[in-house]
Amino acid sequence: MDRQNLTLLTDLYELTMMQGYFEHKEQNETVIFDAFYRTNPCGGGYAIAAGLEQLIKYIKELHFSKQDIEYLDSLHIFSKNFLDYLAGFKFSGDIYAVPEGTIIFPREPLVKVIASIMEAQLVETAILNIINHQSLIATKAARVCYAAKGDGIMEFGLRRAQGPDAGIYGARAAVIGGCIGTSNVLCGQLFDVPVKGTHAHSWIMSFPDEYTAFKTYADMYPSACILLVDTYDTLKSGIPNAIRVFQEMHAAKIPLTNYGIRLDSGDLAYLSKKARKMLDDAGFPDAVISASNDLDEYLIETLKAQGAAISSWGVGTNLITAKDNPAFGGVYKLAAIMNEKGEFIPKIKLSENTEKVTNPGNKTIYRVYEKNTGKIKADLICLVGETFNQEEPLLLFDPLEPWKKTKLSAGSYTLRELLKPVFQNGECCYESPKVMDIRSYCQSELDTLWDETKRFVNPHQVYVDLSKKLYDIKIQLLDQMSEK
Amino acid sequence: MDRQNLTLLTDLYELTMMQGYFEHKEQNETVIFDAFYRTNPCGGGYAIAAGLEQLIKYIKELHFSKQDIEYLDSLHIFSKNFLDYLAGFKFSGDIYAVPEGTIIFPREPLVKVIASIMEAQLVETAILNIINHQSLIATKAARVCYAAKGDGIMEFGLRRAQGPDAGIYGARAAVIGGCIGTSNVLCGQLFDVPVKGTHAHSWIMSFPDEYTAFKTYADMYPSACILLVDTYDTLKSGIPNAIRVFQEMHAAKIPLTNYGIRLDSGDLAYLSKKARKMLDDAGFPDAVISASNDLDEYLIETLKAQGAAISSWGVGTNLITAKDNPAFGGVYKLAAIMNEKGEFIPKIKLSENTEKVTNPGNKTIYRVYEKNTGKIKADLICLVGETFNQEEPLLLFDPLEPWKKTKLSAGSYTLRELLKPVFQNGECCYESPKVMDIRSYCQSELDTLWDETKRFVNPHQVYVDLSKKLYDIKIQLLDQMSEK
Numbered sequence: 009m010d011r012q013n014l015t016l017l018t019d020l021y022e023l024t025m026m027q028g029y030f031e032h033k034e035q036n037e038t039v040i041f042d043a044f045y046r047t048n049p050c051g052g053g054y055a056i057a058a059g060l061e062q063l064i065k066y067i068k069e070l071h072f073s074k075q076d077i078e079y080l081d082s083l084h085i086f087s088k089n090f091l092d093y094l095a096g097f098k099f100s101g102d103i104y105a106v107p108e109g110t111i112i113f114p115r116e117p118l119v120k121v122i123a124s125i126m127e128a129q130l131v132e133t134a135i136l137n138i139i140n141h142q143s144l145i146a147t148k149a150a151r152v153c154y155a156a157k158g159d160g161i162m163e164f165g166l167r168r169a170q171g172p173d174a175g176i177y178g179a180r181a182a183v184i185g186g187c188i189g190t191s192n193v194l195c196g197q198l199f200d201v202p203v204k205g206t207h208a209h210s211w212i213m214s215f216p217d218e219y220t221a222f223k224t225y226a227d228m229y230p231s232a233c234i235l236l237v238d239t240y241d242t243l244k245s246g247i248p249n250a251i252r253v254f255q256e257m258h259a260a261k262i263p264l265t266n267y268g269i270r271l272d273s274g275d276l277a278y279l280s281k282k283a284r285k286m287l288d289d290a291g292f293p294d295a296v297i298s299a300s301n302d303l304d305e306y307l308i309e310t311l312k313a314q315g316a317a318i319s320s321w322g323v324g325t326n327l328i329t330a331k332d333n334p335a336f337g338g339v340y341k342l343a344a345i346m347n348e349k350g351e352f353i354p355k356i357k358l359s360e361n362t363e364k365v366t367n368p369g370n371k372t373i374y375r376v377y378e379k380n381t382g383k384i385k386a387d388l389i390c391l392v393g394e395t396f397n398q399e400e401p402l403l404l405f406d407p408l409e410p411w412k413k414t415k416l417s418a419g420s421y422t423l424r425e426l427l428k429p430v431f432q433n434g435e436c437c438y439e440s441p442k443v444m445d446i447r448s449y450c451q452s453e454l455d456t457l458w459d460e461t462k463r464f465v466n467p468h469q470v471y472v473d474l475s476k477k478l479y480d481i482k483i484q485l486l487d488q489m490s491e492k
Numbered sequence: 493m494d495r496q497n498l499t500l501l502t503d504l505y506e507l508t509m510m511q512g513y514f515e516h517k518e519q520n521e522t523v524i525f526d527a528f529y530r531t532n533p534c535g536g537g538y539a540i541a542a543g544l545e546q547l548i549k550y551i552k553e554l555h556f557s558k559q560d561i562e563y564l565d566s567l568h569i570f571s572k573n574f575l576d577y578l579a580g581f582k583f584s585g586d587i588y589a590v591p592e593g594t595i596i597f598p599r600e601p602l603v604k605v606i607a608s609i610m611e612a613q614l615v616e617t618a619i620l621n622i623i624n625h626q627s628l629i630a631t632k633a634a635r636v637c638y639a640a641k642g643d644g645i646m647e648f649g650l651r652r653a654q655g656p657d658a659g660i661y662g663a664r665a666a667v668i669g670g671c672i673g674t675s676n677v678l679c680g681q682l683f684d685v686p687v688k689g690t691h692a693h694s695w696i697m698s699f700p701d702e703y704t705a706f707k708t709y710a711d712m713y714p715s716a717c718i719l720l721v722d723t724y725d726t727l728k729s730g731i732p733n734a735i736r737v738f739q740e741m742h743a744a745k746i747p748l749t750n751y752g753i754r755l756d757s758g759d760l761a762y763l764s765k766k767a768r769k770m771l772d773d774a775g776f777p778d779a780v781i782s783a784s785n786d787l788d789e790y791l792i793e794t795l796k797a798q799g800a801a802i803s804s805w806g807v808g809t810n811l812i813t814a815k816d817n818p819a820f821g822g823v824y825k826l827a828a829i830m831n832e833k834g835e836f837i838p839k840i841k842l843s844e845n846t847e848k849v850t851n852p853g854n855k856t857i858y859r860v861y862e863k864n865t866g867k868i869k870a871d872l873i874c875l876v877g878e879t880f881n882q883e884e885p886l887l888l889f890d891p892l893e894p895w896k897k898t899k900l901s902a903g904s905y906t907l908r909e910l911l912k913p914v915f916q917n918g919e920c921c922y923e924s925p926k927v928m929d930i931r932s933y934c935q936s937e938l939d940t941l942w943d944e945t946k947r948f949v950n951p952h953q954v955y956v957d958l959s960k961k962l963y964d965i966k967i968q969l970l971d972q973m974s975e976k
Binding site: 014016017018019020021022023024025027028029031032035037039041075076079080083085125129132133134136137138140141142144145164166167168169170171172173174175176177178191192193194196197203204205206207208209210211213214215224225228229232239240273325329330331334335336337338340341342345355357358359489 | 498500501502503504505506507508509511512513515516519521523525559560563564567569609613616617618620621622624625626628629648650651652653654655656657658659660661662675676677678680681687688689690691692693694695697698699708709712713716723724757809813814815818819820821822824825826829839841842843973
């Protein structure tokens with residue numbers, strides 16, 4: 009709200025460390041940092057990458073304004089030399105990333121930054137902030153849409169989002185994940201996504217009676233006439249008044265195309281079935297019944313299982329905040345440092361928790377598909393430069409339990425590399441698709457998952473394997489560490 | 493990130509309803525809307541109001557730019573007349589609000605908008621978005637600070653926040669709620685709050701060894717020298733290397749003022765006690781032990797109960813997202829409509845859930861204090877214009893269970909009105925205090941609560957009562973509704 013560039017959207021320690029590297033130039037090596045996450049949100053089987061367009065914008069606009077430098081100077085911890093350097097700062101590194109809308113799995117590098125360690129540190133916080141947020145909401149949206157089995161999901165959460173950006177970029181991510189539109193007008197304007205909405209209870213309450221409120225609305229918006237029927241009494245007042253208005257529209261030869269009712273309280277299973285019968289009996293079998301009120305994927309799934317006669321859903325709070333899992337948990341870890349010879353020396357971060365041990369080196373990701381189904385078989389993290397011949401068999405093994413092995417026969421699988429170059433020497437070399445195109449791509453991505461991975465309870469976890477070469481380097485580094 | 497004014501940060505239905513009132517001017521009455529919440533976050537006994545400064549900025553900047561009008565026109569649902577009206581739009585109503593940092597309770601009007609219904613609808617979504625977000629995080633921060641019993645809490649959550657604004661305004665709210673500072677540099681710049689931070693594991697890993705990394709850092713930042721000791725082995729390597737550096741600083745006569753260690757993994761109770769002993773034995777009893785790693789109020793409370801030797805806490809994800817309760821749930825409801833005589837006719841929104849029935853009319857809030865302790869006795873929602881004589885007894889009763897009555901004797905209590913005028917006829921008449929002053933005010937507000945209300949399990953709920961006059965109006969409206 010208060011600013012145009014996000015250069016200072018960083019943790020103070022990134023800047024204190026930067027100054028450390030600035031003053032100890034021998035330490036300011038070229039490094040590789042990987043941004044990745046460790047656990048699928050909401051206990052699910054996958055996540056969806058989102059936020060790259062905003063990440064790119066952030067990197068492009070990265071510069072310290074005069075006011076920024078003055079502010080940093082006022083903290084009395086930065087030297088004049090360092091501040092002079094910042095005044096001329098421009099990101100000059102390389103960034104690789106998984107395109108938005110792509111299905112992703114734990115421990116895969118979603119964003120890879122290759123830059124001097126000063127630059128790589130500066131951008132850590134904003135990269136994580138942007139990618140964590142949008143990937144979280146895109147994933148949540150895909151789950152909600154999966155529960156709705158093809159019904160349209162509208163994103164309605166702006167009023168409950170964690171600030172303006174959470175509303176705007178959250179709605180963007182929700183559309184990427186599968187929502188058909190949003191109530192958020194600013195998101196619609198910024199990203200050319202469909203905006204929708206009807207009226208509030210206050211509209212009904214401001215008229216002398218419910219019928220007049222409905223009638224007035226229908227006269228104004230005959231081609232998007234969804235009437236909110238629960239202000240007074242859904243079955244005794246709301247639906248009968250809505251039917252009266254539809255009958256009058258019909259009599260007046262106003263085409264009834266996109267019309268119906270919205271339920272926003274009460275027992276949605278019961279009320280929707282009653283409403284369906286009332287609408288059908290009145291001769292409006294194509295009237296839409298939409299529902300809202302603290303919905304999420306679990307409620308929609310059970311409403312569907314109960315045979316609720318709802319075909320359109322408005323989802324607010326639980327989607328825009330990912331309420332049951334409101335943080336994605338992405339991290340950004342050092343993977344390699346270049347030596348004097350220009351070679352990347354792999355680095356590993358130990359942890360007592362085996363899953364938290366990082367994957368070292370300059371890596372990329374191959375997605376392995378079953379050729380006959382087009383479904384994802386596994387992902388393979390390997391070193392940049394490794395090649396795989398699809399006409400030969402491929403041996404996959406679980407890096408956490410390496411005795412679990414699968415051999416894919418020659419010709420039975422296909423491979424696709426996921427990381428794309430986004431910046432080269434500080435110059436952007438990637439053009440973000442339009443949000444609705446990302447949404448289409450994401451739909452095709454979701455088709456590469458089995459239902460067993462998309463379900464909510466005990467989803468099948470897709471294997472993320474390491475190449476033999478990468479696995480050996482990791483084990484070797486672990487051995488070296490334990491010898492110390 | 494992509495825009496400067498937030499006028500289109502609204503739900504589409506606000507605009508479609510606006511057009512409805514524009515075309516039916518007889519319906520465009522002056523109305524009163526109340527923003528309030530229904531349940532204290534995290535099962536607590538109170539909340540803290542925050543976000544008013546940003547709300548004011550939003551209202552002041554409210555205008556439809558040429559691009560905004562073009563965008564709305566492109567939706568093909570708005571008439572030229574209406575768009576012409578929007579092009580000249582300016583908020584012209586009155587707004588009252590509870591000042592930031594004030595303790596608040598459920599069902600109290602935190603923001604009251606008095607305006608034509610068109611204007612009052614337009615601003616609904618952004619008001620809720622801003623107030624919901626910041627009040628949530630301020631409340632969460634107050635809880636975390638309460639658990640820490642006077643230890644300093646640093647806000648560290650930017651990388652896990654739900655987008656840039658959630659990081660920036662979340663950190664602002666966290667400071668209002670009691671945090672001593674934030675790692676978020678942009679928040680520091682915008683709101684003049686303390687920014688703090690040390691270094692990451694990557695700093696240690698980028699040096700040939702841990703000691704050199706520590707030593708280099710200490711040489712650069714001797715007066716803010718908190719060393720992260722868990723990169724390799726906390727007890728065997730991290731703390732011994734930190735002590736070695738402190739000893740060298742001591743030998744070199746560098747004043748050791750703000751120095752110590754940070755633990756970011758492992759068993760914080762055990763490690764902090766071991767660390768305390770090692771630092772004490774080495775002659776550094778004033779070395780700070782700070783801790784981070786997925787902390788929240790519950791973990792800090794139990795670490796305190798276990799005697800953990802930690803006196804400084806960095807709290808990230810769980811605070812900046814209010815992880816266990818990531819939405820505040822504030823709503824915005826029609827309370828009254830002005831009739832032709834200029835009188836406000838109270839309006840009520842029914843619900844099958846008694847607690848969801850709204851409070852009608854043009855209201856204000858009085859806080860009732862026990863005179864001898866200064867603690868809050870109850871809040872009293874009443875109609876604007878009602879007066880209470882503090883030299884007479886005051887009868888309080890619970891609106892949900894009206895047979896529960898308390899009579900405060902004359903002279904035993906004091907009253908304070910909470911709502912302040914913020915806009916009058918569209919002109920701002922309120923100046924927001926500086927964030928650190930709001931923080932001080934909030935500390936004094938928290939002192940007016942008993943510990944029984946601040947505790948986490950089964951907190952005492954402060955009564956929010958209605959005046960007799962307001963209660964009677966509410967009952968009368970409910971009776972009228974049920975007769976229909």
